[in-house]
Amino acid sequence: MKFTKITMNNFMRYKGKNTIEFSCDPQKNVTVVLGDNTVGKTTIAQAFRFGLYEAIFAERGKRQEDYQLLNNDILAMMNADSRASVSVEIVAEDEKQQYDIRREITYLRAYPQMVAKEVYKKVTLEISDKENPENCISVAPEKIEEVINEMFPRNLSHYFLFDGERWNDVTVNGVRESIKESVHILTGLSAYQKAIWHLKDMGSNSVIKKFKGNISGSGNMYDNLEKERNRMEREIGTAQEKIETIDINIKHYLEKIEEIEQYLEENKNTEVFQAKYKQLQVVRRNQGEKTITNYKSLVNEFSDKAYMLFAQPMIEASLKMVKAVAGERRDIPHMHQASIDYIIKTGKCICGTPLTKGSKELTCLLEQRNYLPPADIGSLLGEFERTGMRWKNRSRDVVSELKENAGNVDESLRQYEETCNQLEDLERRMDEQIDFAEKRRQKKSYQQEVQKLSAEKGEWKGRIDSYKKRIVSLEEDMRGQEAKNEENKRWRERVEVAEALYDRLKQDFEKKENQTFTELNSQIQKNFARMFNAKDKKIQLNEQYEIQLLYQTDIGFREEKNLSEGEKIARNFAFIVTIMEYSRKKKAGKDGTGEEGDTLPIVLDGPFSKLGDENIRLIAKVLPEVSEQVILFMLEKDWKYTGLDNYVGAAYRIEKAADKSYAAIKRVE
Numbered sequence: 001m002k003f004t005k006i007t008m009n010n011f012m013r014y015k016g017k018n019t020i021e022f023s024c025d026p027q028k029n030v031t032v033v034l035g036d037n038t039v040g041k042t043t044i045a046q047a048f049r050f051g052l053y054e055a056i057f058a059e060r061g062k063r064q065e066d067y068q069l070l071n072n073d074i075l076a077m078m079n080a081d082s083r084a085s086v087s088v089e090i091v092a093e094d095e096k097q098q099y100d101i102r103r104e105i106t107y108l109r110a111y112p113q114m115v116a117k118e119v120y121k122k123v124t125l126e127i128s129d130k131e132n133p134e135n136c137i138s139v140a141p142e143k144i145e146e147v148i149n150e151m152f153p154r155n156l157s158h159y160f161l162f163d164g165e166r167w168n169d170v171t172v173n174g175v176r177e178s179i180k181e182s183v184h185i186l187t188g189l190s191a192y193q194k195a196i197w198h199l200k201d202m203g204s205n206s207v208i209k210k211f212k213g214n215i216s217g218s219g220n221m222y223d224n225l226e227k228e229r230n231r232m233e234r235e236i237g238t239a240q241e242k243i244e245t246i247d248i249n250i251k252h253y254l255e256k257i258e259e260i261e262q263y264l265e266e267n268k269n270t271e272v273f274q275a276k277y278k279q280l281q282v283v284r285r286n287q288g289e290k291t292i293t294n295y296k297s298l299v300n301e302f303s304d305k306a307y308m309l310f311a312q313p314m315i316e317a318s319l320k321m322v323k324a325v326a327g328e329r330r331d332i333p334h335m336h337q338a339s340i341d342y343i344i345k346t347g348k349c350i351c352g353t354p355l356t357k358g359s360k361e362l363t364c365l366l367e368q369r370n371y372l373p374p375a376d377i378g379s380l381l382g383e384f385e386r387t388g389m390r391w392k393n394r395s396r397d398v399v400s401e402l403k404e405n406a407g408n409v410d411e412s413l414r415q416y417e418e419t420c421n422q423l424e425d426l427e428r429r430m431d432e433q434i435d436f437a438e439k440r441r442q443k444k445s446y447q448q449e450v451q452k453l454s455a456e457k458g459e460w461k462g463r464i465d466s467y468k469k470r471i472v473s474l475e476e477d478m479r480g481q482e483a484k485n486e487e488n489k490r491w492r493e494r495v496e497v498a499e500a501l502y503d504r505l506k507q508d509f510e511k512k513e514n515q516t517f518t519e520l521n522s523q524i525q526k527n528f529a530r531m532f533n534a535k536d537k538k539i540q541l542n543e544q545y546e547i548q549l550l551y552q553t554d555i556g557f558r559e560e561k562n563l564s565e566g567e568k569i570a571r572n573f574a575f576i577v578t579i580m581e582y583s584r585k586k587k588a589g590k591d592g593t594g595e596e597g598d599t600l601p602i603v604l605d606g607p608f609s610k611l612g613d614e615n616i617r618l619i620a621k622v623l624p625e626v627s628e629q630v631i632l633f634m635l636e637k638d639w640k641y642t643g644l645d646n647y648v649g650a651a652y653r654i655e656k657a658a659d660k661s662y663a664a665i666k667r668v669e
Helices: 041-053 072-077 141-151 154-160 179-186 189-201 207-213 219-266 268-326 337-346 360-370 378-394 398-429 436-481 486-531 565-588 613-626
Strands: 002-009 017-021 030-034 083-093 097-109 116-129 136-138 161-163 537-541 547-553 556-559 602-605 630-634 648-655 664-668
Touching: 002 041, 017 648, 017 664, 041 083, 041 097, 041 154, 041 161, 041 602, 041 630, 097 141, 116 141, 154 161, 154 179, 154 565, 154 602, 179 189, 179 486, 189 207, 189 486, 207 486, 219 436, 268 378, 268 398, 337 360, 486 537, 486 565, 486 613, 537 565, 547 565, 565 613
Parallel strands: 030 630, 030 648, 161 602, 602 630
Antiparallel strands: 002 017, 002 083, 083 097, 097 116, 116 136, 537 547, 547 556, 648 664
């Protein structure tokens, strides 16, 4: 299958009609479209996806609905009542027929906004004979998508419609689960799987199940055995449904794990910033706490002693003034007027002498009472003086202590502000703040779920094996109860033939699958060596057809998962080239099987943008040899390294004026 032409009308960057005719020459089988960045190379690749599948390759974080297909210039000229259409027409051919696929969408403008609203869409497919073009049929609308999918299987589109700018996924274009299935389709193994499924593995609608349903028996014993067998088959169906659900969940968790691994890999530089950022956050928090502690120490020191320091001049002046007028102190230290009043009230001195009116003892006590506060301030003055001396002693070093505490506050504030500035600088250098620890916790949680589901899947498989053994035993008993008639005999023979065919097909499938796997694994290593001069590396497939890149170590080859962009492209290119090469050999009958597999053109958008000059030359040299048709959208600066000039059957250049928002495609020699 080859593409002969694509016509875009008002599609995204392309205003009006723009057509590219692809080379179908067996020797000059390369078509190249050159253009600078952002001028519209990827738009052509998007046109292929839209024309074939009504799909757009959406960037990470975007949906297909976020893309506007109608050219902006056309949209700007529309009013609220006018309509405009976007269309892509793809013409393809095989050895006998030509296929014309045309997909169109009509839009209204949501005036005055620059938004196109879809009002009508249509797809047509016409098939004509190459030798007699007038012999043409139109495929029924309800069959068009099915026919397109037969010609260009959608689940294989990530093989023949490449986007080199997005080749940073862990697997080929991020499609992990379909690699094995895709290989089976391309290598013809899927036909075996369909036959095996149809014969027995599809359950109650399988051929063998229907044949068995036509066998009858007699008596309650046979009926009971049949009911038990049917129950076992229902149990198998239930278990298979459980396994299918588990597989869906495992696939979901594996995709999540893969997304996290890719996310961490893509942001490994940010992770370094993030680690530094978190470290500085801890430092800033400690510095903030230290600043607050130093400030509290300053405030506490000031609150505790500063008033004593400030009171010293007042205390000294007050003592000097009071002593000048108070004279000699005559009070009894620590005595109070209330004490003397109490003694007088008791009528007896503390020495036991009675205190009578007019007695000398009473007179002395009353005289002493007059020397005590508030009648006299002598004792208060003494206490005031002692307090002043105590304050003076305590505040002797307060000035130096306050200066030291204030210096500590200033220094901690300086350090805190410096750390804040460093954090702001890191924030500017990081595109976004990522919690890598949380990502890894999620990954571990998903891995645990996969392990749990895998164990549960094993349990259900064990039940299925048990049910199948029980069915074999029941059917042996049923044979003894079957009515001896010619009709049962014929159906029993058909069952035996179908089961024998099932066993043979399954055996052949496993043999061919192992053979295919071995051949692909051998060839993929050869192609890797052809395209990449790296003797310390090799690639291989595991049982799930996942591509592993291995590095030479002192103890042999070990898998490396932290790959550079170039290494990922190298790995994926080697795999894709191998699949295409294998498919082409099958068509030519060079594999010895005499079977025909699907062959597809290969369309590459920016395939070499992340490769070195030598790798570009090595890879480009292989492409025309392994694919019947190669279509390249790439930068002119990369083209000179490909060495493909002798293979080029058609060449184009994308032109875009600086003052125009749309591009045009021009054919060049």
